[in-house]
Amino acid sequence: MIRSLLRLSATVLVAGLILGFVLPWWILALVGAAGAWLLKTPPSAAWIGGFVGGALVWGGLAFWIDNSNSGILSGRIAGLAGAESRYAILLATAVFGALLASFGALTGSLARRAIA
Numbered sequence: 471m472i473r474s475l476l477r478l479s480a481t482v483l484v485a486g487l488i489l490g491f492v493l494p495w496w497i498l499a500l501v502g503a504a505g506a507w508l509l510k511t512p513p514s515a516a517w518i519g520g521f522v523g524g525a526l527v528w529g530g531l532a533f534w535i536d537n538s539n540s541g542i543l544s545g546r547i548a549g550l551a552g553a554e555s556r557y558a559i560l561l562a563t564a565v566f567g568a569l570l571a572s573f574g575a576l577t578g579s580l581a582r583r584a585i586a
Contacts, residue, residue, distance in 0.1 A: 528567025
């Protein structure tokens with residue numbers, strides 16, 4: 471189970487980074503679903519693997535972009551949202567990406583189980 475979890479996390483991370491630059495934001499859910507389907511990942515490992523991969527993709531990209539502009543945008547968004555700091559906005563971005571990929575991966579895993 472650990473091996474399939476790590477393979478799915480790596481798949482979501484790499485494919486999410488590559489496809490995320492040229493396709494819409496929701497491609498992360500499709501990447502998770504396709505990865506779990508093709509790798510024949512069990513549902514629990516699919517959810518956790520998708521969560522980790524999605525958090526690394528969106529959290530990492532958000533942190534990288536935030537550091538590139540010295541935190542100006544995330545600081546302003548945090549002020550508008552009433553958040554304590556800009557890191558709360560980065561954490562929310564990572565959690566959103568994690569949930570998006572994890573539910574996509576769970577859907578792919580359960581769909582494969584239902585069909586096959």
